[in-house]
Amino acid sequence: MPPDDSPSAATATSGQRVRSSKLTRPDLLEMYRVMALSRTLDERVWLLNRQGKAAIVAAAQGHEAAQIACVFATDPSRDHYLIYYRELTTLLAVGLTPLDLLKGFLSKEGEPMSGGRQFPTHGACRNVDLFSFSNVVGTQLPQAAGVALADKMRGEPNVTVVYFGDGAASQGDCHEAMNFAGIHRLPIIFFCENNRYAISVPLSKQMAVENIAARAAGYGFPGVTLDGTDPIGVYEAVYAAAERARNGGGPTLIEVMVERLFPHTSDDDHTRYRSAEDLRQMRSRDPLPTFEAQLRKAGILDDATHDRIWSEAKRLVNEATEEAEAAPYPQVDQFTRHVFAES
Amino acid sequence: MPPDDSPSAATATSGQRVRSSKLTRPDLLEMYRVMALSRTLDERVWLLNRQGKAAIVAAAQGHEAAQIACVFATDPSRDHYLIYYRELTTLLAVGLTPLDLLKGFLSKEGEPMSGGRQFPTHGACRNVDLFSFSNVVGTQLPQAAGVALADKMRGEPNVTVVYFGDGAASQGDCHEAMNFAGIHRLPIIFFCENNRYAISVPLSKQMAVENIAARAAGYGFPGVTLDGTDPIGVYEAVYAAAERARNGGGPTLIEVMVERLFPHTSDDDHTRYRSAEDLRQMRSRDPLPTFEAQLRKAGILDDATHDRIWSEAKRLVNEATEEAEAAPYPQVDQFTRHVFAES
């Protein structure tokens, strides 16, 4: 881990970049802060589900480090994010607030992504080009290729990041998207959050190879497998891939090995299909304590900062919960709107 | 080319095989005979199309060597063939007659595969497990995985061969089928007849890699690329793959590089999209003269045998043409049958 306060500007060749190829100490602290906020919010929504208030929750716990790194290494002010459904950290990182998200979980009026029409975290943002249209796994991949194609046609050096899981990699759409992206050298990052399970189906029943990254060779672009609990490693790989994409170098498949610390969703019970040993190993790969230890060792995080970050997260989530719970449901007359363009 | 009259029985470990790992001289002559018959018939149906009698023709010319080798290296008495639409040689090799096929091209009564309901060469055979249900490219691949799965479940050591083109390899179904076959180590051969074009779309617009065989690694089984104008090389590779499949070794992707000597179908004009140079090179890779020269050099084929084979082919095709032309169309009342099981 090489924290550094002085970013080297050399590699930022194109357009406005938020960060440089090397993360600064404030960057690292900020990453930790968002991860803590995500964890706090995630725990809250799970609780709200258990209280019968949130109908469905897919926890991002275990994926936080990879998600924050991916957003930090790209530019939410211009890049495109076609996210998956387990992306709480990604959503906080691009700028959604706990209140925005809680309104989604409770489907309350003012929910910004779908007006309460969709499952939490689905829909599209207004200020950032981030979206997740559907729950149908895999559809986002060709769509992302199309988003990237449009940028390429207009000569705009933006990157499209498309998120998917190890399960999604089996869909025909994944193959078709990667094949097209390879042929047209599209500015796209295929960001696979491999947590070794698709609901209950383990990797060994999902594919006959060890890593999804192995497929990239069949599409003519690089693929790498990374430890998704290491945000700095992921940052560097995504940063490099994004630079290459902006400069006409084409797609990259980045596979991050993460753990799904919770059951698939609040409707699932993973003890039905995961062994005690598997669950124990999984817990040992929680990215939060690891990253915290790294930051402490590097002298970036001390007790006071740590406590401030977590108590601040708790306060934000508490306030947002209160406000979201108090908010009304959307007006029913909204539900016939936006079928077609309103002229 | 090592022609040999005494087959080594050593490799034929399982069940009844028609041939051994090494082709005998009679085998080679028989292969040439079927290729000549296929070529003669193909030329005839193209003519019938130009005369307005055959509505649609997809010529197999250029693919004959690969097709005959694949059938010879497997066992039509028990293996399964899910064919593509450019498989005249395959069909003759498994035992259909020129008359059967001509009735298909002219959609006459007694056509054995679909009763005249489908395009020529589509439907299913009665005596051999060979079928081609639809014109929708790619659908045969998961279906073939299912056929192989059924054999595996029952412990029957049969091989499923599924045929497809370079274009078909882009379909999501191709990915899904290969992925599943790899996971379950199915007894299947993915037989890709790569003729560098999908109608007008050249390989460079179909994929970013050189060979489709490169994809096999991503599914955990071997893939090879062969010269599809060399029937002996193709025979040996398919034979080995079939043996492995029968013995629980799982799938193989065999890609044969062939030429499509004619336009895509009788509705196409390839001069719209192929350069004069490309067409010239293509013609130089006609497998028939090459194989003929090989056989002559090895002393297997002489002028008399050659002339007998071709004149016999012509006679068969002539007679079949006459009979097929004279045959009536199917009875119209047949067309509401076989929607559901007839009890």
Added chain:
Amino acid sequence: MAVMTVLEAVRQAMLEEMRRDSRVFVMGEDIGARGGVFLATDGFLQEFGEQRVIDTPLAESSIAGIAIGAAVNGMRPIAEIEFADFVWPAMNQIVGEASRIRYGTNGNKFAPLVVRMPYGGGVRGGLYHSQTIDVVFAHQPGLIVIAPCTPYDAKGLLKAAIRADDPVVFLEHKRTYRLVRGEVPEEEYILPIGKADIKRAGSDMTVVSYGLMVHYCLEAARKLSDEGVEAEVVDLRTLAPVDRETFLESVRRTSKAMVVYEDNRTYGIGAEIAATIAQDAFHDLDAPVVRLAGPDVPAMAFAPPFEAEFMLSPEKIAAAMRDLAAY
């Protein structure tokens, strides 16, 4: 007689058929150790092993395609699509292929597979876990489409589907899974495919429906009965080939007809039923055929008020019945 839920009836039908016939096997996402997301295959892995209880990769087109291939090669696959909303990638294999195998081979081959899928709304499923996907299957000749609504029907029809020599799409309304309980005989029985069932006799109007809506129609009919109006409720059970005789015969007696379906209204299942009644019972009708259905919005939205607005209810149906009775 045992009392059980629709879900349990579905599970038992498969269990019995798998015990009876070694060609029958199940495949789909999470059907193994997990026992299916709704637990329809709970315990199957333990009893039948990994060979006959196949957890597939997340790839619906291949789930259907592999089932087709296995069926053509002598097996009796039951493929589960986790939610009907996710069947779209498999449409090509189901609607485009399975339906035409017998016809396109002149009867040389056939594909006896069953594709089961939970469908329907009222479960806070939002746009992509609430869809009613039926007309696309029912419109395709060569496919049998079944949509039962009681445990008795579910068990008897699923067993019939597994034994049928043709491809069957078997639609299970999610909301009925645990909500609807009913008696199921201990002994084996099979119900006929292609026969509608009069779930309630009545002389004042005929109400044709299927799935969850049958229960809502029955509830509405009970209310109307208190008001002196007797509605006959016909459950289609098989959507294709559809049993026209049963509902036409009913309409000829009652002279008034209503069709109730949960899906979007326009070009939905109810259009065919209404058109058939209007054509074939034209002279018997005392009023136009009423269609009650979901609104023409792209899908059921997530927030409770949206879902309530989309879904029909016994109250909404009773109101429409009242209007029709008064016509």
Added chain:
Amino acid sequence: MAVMTVLEAVRQAMLEEMRRDSRVFVMGEDIGARGGVFLATDGFLQEFGEQRVIDTPLAESSIAGIAIGAAVNGMRPIAEIEFADFVWPAMNQIVGEASRIRYGTNGNKFAPLVVRMPYGGGVRGGLYHSQTIDVVFAHQPGLIVIAPCTPYDAKGLLKAAIRADDPVVFLEHKRTYRLVRGEVPEEEYILPIGKADIKRAGSDMTVVSYGLMVHYCLEAARKLSDEGVEAEVVDLRTLAPVDRETFLESVRRTSKAMVVYEDNRTYGIGAEIAATIAQDAFHDLDAPVVRLAGPDVPAMAFAPPFEAEFMLSPEKIAAAMRDLAAY
């Protein structure tokens, strides 16, 4: 006025829009050097180059998905599906996704793409080059579905589709491509989406149709006219959202209605039209609404007698008109 074929009208509509708006581009199989298998994009590669004329891999789901992504990101893609029969792999992206983007994002995003596809029979296409695939699109709220039958309509409606801010499925009947010629204004024009068109006025009955069948209905109407019966022929043009007012108004005048469609009869487009007429013009009808359609077999078979038996013809339609007139 220039006289041209439907195919040429389609080509010119795209050509003009691509010249007018740099966001418009075409993509699909063989549309580049080949100019499309029907030559609808003949010359486009030469004029607009590889960036705007994209020969895609053979993968329909991605063709639709990529078009969606490009549309959401500011472009105006026109995706060609080579034959409608091959659109099934793309159903998930078209019906499941494109239709719900605006709705599912509460209007934050929208997908202005056009998916064109040649469809229909009577061309010796056999099971997989003859299909009429329309009800599956038309049933999905959020999709616009257009099926023109003349060069004038094809051009004016395709231009409207390209400019529309919603996803459009544009169905071109293959048999009309070269068979049907008609006048097309030299100057630019746009036709309104969602408006049916009375192709022939008449007072004795209303015949509702679309696509190739409109021409057959017109031919039949001309025959009937010689016999003293005047049929009004309504061309739906837009299948969704469907223009009910135009045909209802006509039926109210004529008191007799017939719906003619090429596709399999049951659960087809005509069911909705017939049900709507039977419900909303109930008291105006002097006879049951007649539906004439293709038979319920899995698809159109290849041999000439089979194809002739499947397809409606002016003669078959005239016979049904005669019966209805005599009713």
